[in-house]
Amino acid sequence: MEEPPPDVALGDRSEEEVLAAVLPAFAAVPGVLVGPGDDAAVLDLSPGPVVATTDSMVRGQDWVDAWSTARDVAAKCLTQNLADLAAMGATPTSLLVSIAADPATPLAWLVDFAVELGSRAAARRVGVVGGDLSSASVGTIVVAVTALGRLDGRDPVCRGGAAAGDVVAVRGSLGRSAAGLLLLQRDGAGPDPAYPDLVAAHLRPEAPVVDGVVAADAGATAMIDVSDGLLRDADRVGRASGVLVDLERARLEPFVAALRGAVGDEAALECVLAGGEEHSLLAMFPGPDDVPTGWAVLGTVREGRGVAVDGVVTAPRGWDHFAG
Amino acid sequence: MEEPPPDVALGDRSEEEVLAAVLPAFAAVPGVLVGPGDDAAVLDLSPGPVVATTDSMVRGQDWVDAWSTARDVAAKCLTQNLADLAAMGATPTSLLVSIAADPATPLAWLVDFAVELGSRAAARRVGVVGGDLSSASVGTIVVAVTALGRLDGRDPVCRGGAAAGDVVAVRGSLGRSAAGLLLLQRDGAGPDPAYPDLVAAHLRPEAPVVDGVVAADAGATAMIDVSDGLLRDADRVGRASGVLVDLERARLEPFVAALRGAVGDEAALECVLAGGEEHSLLAMFPGPDDVPTGWAVLGTVREGRGVAVDGVVTAPRGWDHFAG
Numbered sequence: 001m002e003e004p005p006p007d008v009a010l011g012d013r014s015e016e017e018v019l020a021a022v023l024p025a026f027a028a029v030p031g032v033l034v035g036p037g038d039d040a041a042v043l044d045l046s047p048g049p050v051v052a053t054t055d056s057m058v059r060g061q062d063w064v065d066a067w068s069t070a071r072d073v074a075a076k077c078l079t080q081n082l083a084d085l086a087a088m089g090a091t092p093t094s095l096l097v098s099i100a101a102d103p104a105t106p107l108a109w110l111v112d113f114a115v116e117l118g119s120r121a122a123a124r125r126v127g128v129v130g131g132d133l134s135s136a137s138v139g140t141i142v143v144a145v146t147a148l149g150r151l152d153g154r155d156p157v158c159r160g161g162a163a164a165g166d167v168v169a170v171r172g173s174l175g176r177s178a179a180g181l182l183l184l185q186r187d188g189a190g191p192d193p194a195y196p197d198l199v200a201a202h203l204r205p206e207a208p209v210v211d212g213v214v215a216a217d218a219g220a221t222a223m224i225d226v227s228d229g230l231l232r233d234a235d236r237v238g239r240a241s242g243v244l245v246d247l248e249r250a251r252l253e254p255f256v257a258a259l260r261g262a263v264g265d266e267a268a269l270e271c272v273l274a275g276g277e278e279h280s281l282l283a284m285f286p287g288p289d290d291v292p293t294g295w296a297v298l299g300t301v302r303e304g305r306g307v308a309v310d311g312v313v314t315a316p317r318g319w320d321h322f323a324g
Numbered sequence: 325m326e327e328p329p330p331d332v333a334l335g336d337r338s339e340e341e342v343l344a345a346v347l348p349a350f351a352a353v354p355g356v357l358v359g360p361g362d363d364a365a366v367l368d369l370s371p372g373p374v375v376a377t378t379d380s381m382v383r384g385q386d387w388v389d390a391w392s393t394a395r396d397v398a399a400k401c402l403t404q405n406l407a408d409l410a411a412m413g414a415t416p417t418s419l420l421v422s423i424a425a426d427p428a429t430p431l432a433w434l435v436d437f438a439v440e441l442g443s444r445a446a447a448r449r450v451g452v453v454g455g456d457l458s459s460a461s462v463g464t465i466v467v468a469v470t471a472l473g474r475l476d477g478r479d480p481v482c483r484g485g486a487a488a489g490d491v492v493a494v495r496g497s498l499g500r501s502a503a504g505l506l507l508l509q510r511d512g513a514g515p516d517p518a519y520p521d522l523v524a525a526h527l528r529p530e531a532p533v534v535d536g537v538v539a540a541d542a543g544a545t546a547m548i549d550v551s552d553g554l555l556r557d558a559d560r561v562g563r564a565s566g567v568l569v570d571l572e573r574a575r576l577e578p579f580v581a582a583l584r585g586a587v588g589d590e591a592a593l594e595c596v597l598a599g600g601e602e603h604s605l606l607a608m609f610p611g612p613d614d615v616p617t618g619w620a621v622l623g624t625v626r627e628g629r630g631v632a633v634d635g636v637v638t639a640p641r642g643w644d645h646f647a648g
Contacts, residue, residue: 043375054454
């Protein structure tokens with residue numbers, strides 16, 4: 001990839017020149033019959049159904065330039081979308097990327113974004129197969145990613161399949177992204193050198209993508225990725241399945257303990273319970289023996305509706321895009 | 325659908341409440357195994373490969389509220405995406421819609437958008453299967469649509485398959501959307517009552533979606549939709565195929581004549597040659613007998629590269645998102 005000079009903006013180049021600078025970032029992967037550059041991409045996703053999801057990031061809302069580079073934004077946007085596919089038990093195959101940006105945006109920002117997205121996608125054999133570039137008003141950058149995946153003959157793992165008696169388990173961390181955000185907010189100016197891993201967990205969260213398939217194969221009855229907070233996402237499963245997802249406080253303790261030094265006692269618990277953008281996988285399994293290696297048991301599914309901690313039904317809290 | 329009060333903004337409701345107001349707009353269609361509301365949609369698009377495209381609209385760039393209602397925006401965004409699928413010879417099946425909007429946006433705007441998109445999609449048996457809603461800065465609305473389709477065993481019709489000797493033909497109108505835009509710009513305040521059909525062609529362009537499959541079945545060697553101007557899009561086919569797409573001025577005359585009364589002599593020709601957002605289908609066929617009924621022959625494919633009018637190679641002009 002040729003790095004564009006830092007003083008070149010999108011508006012200094014034609015759309016074609018911008019695309020020519022970006023498209024080399026996207027490696028060819030198997031199954032792409034027609035890639036970027038035609039009216040539409042043509043994808044061999046056989047056998048079986050196609051799984052599709054879309055998720056966006058908005059500058060000033062989902063990231064601020066003082067904290068996040070273009071590469072951070074690419075990494076986070078990819079994780080958000082792949083986690084949604086993983087939570088269905090799907091294997092990601094393809095991405096389409098739509099970007100609306102202020103023409104004053106440096107071309108280097110867009111190229112950095114494309115390079116990071118392309119290399120992370122290629123490492124998972126996911127193709128960037130299509131996209132769209134639009135100009136937008138001063139200061140605006142909106143990145144909308146659509147991700148496609150395949151099930152390879154598996155049944156999708158939906159939110160509504162949990163039953164009383166199931167075991168609740170998580171694969172991945174809890175509260176680390178939210179703790180990283182707290183540290184960034186506390187310091188204002190930038191990453192806290194004392195806890196760079198937590199800051200990184202916020203800026204570039206990683207999802208345990210392949211574990212979605214593992215969970216599906218292990219017989220998971222329901223699954224969701226923790227994008228808006230453990231309580232809120234567990235509540236979604238509870239309501240969709242018509243059951244109560246009962247979390248044990250003691251089972252959450254190791255996750256809370258890991259954050260206590262960085263953000264303090266109260267905030268650590270709140271990060272674990274309500275922290276968003278973690279993108280770990282929360283799944284329900286028929287019995288304890290079905291929980292795959294590497295997953296942490298968090299509780300039990302009971303008769304009822306919603307989410308509880310130690311049997312006490314709790315109002316879900318976590319991220320909402322519009323509610324104040 | 326319940327119409328929300330006009331003074332309710334997105335920010336006055338939770339994300340869940342906003343979704344509850346919008347989701348009823350989207351009818352169930354066959355082939356959707358899991359629809360909106362889970363982590364991802366699951367789609368039966370068998371047999372054969374999946375065709376995917378994405379296209380966006382940005383408030384203030386792609387539409388202004390003085391001219392376009394939410395329903396207009398929905399109609400145009402749908403047409404843009406379906407035309408791209410049609411230009412591959414595909415049949416549209418599914419949409420994913422990502423919206424980033426200022427929380428001050430009236431909820432009624434979003435519901436109107438959803439109702440129009442949903443009803444137009446359902447009329448074509450296309451499902452709205454997923455989406456994403458984000459808050460954005462003051463005044464911003466960005467709508468990004470991803471459309472999926474299937475080929476039903478057909479080979480995709482790409483841009484690179486045209487060969488010397490092919491006949492060039494168009495299905496649909498030329499220059500009408502651009503003429504409508506000129507009328508809106510000339511009048512400033514609103515639709516010109518003398519030519520409401522041209523204004524409508526700009527605000528709510530229609531694509532001859534099913535004719536893409538007709539062209540594929542008739543043996544089209546290359547196809548594109550006229551989204552950025554006849555010259556520019558013909559040039560794209562010419563360069564992708566390594567041929568010269570030679571248009572006959574006389575064949576364009578009926579399209580020019582139809583606009584002359586509304587916008588004048590010179591502008592009428594320019595609208596036909598360079599007017600964007602028309603979303604007619606431009607295709608190449610092996611011989612005159614292969615051109616399906618309803619398509620208008622525009623010229624011939626010759627040895628060379630790019631686009632020409634009456635044999636004179638022409639610099640493509642038309643819409644570019646970034647170049648001044």
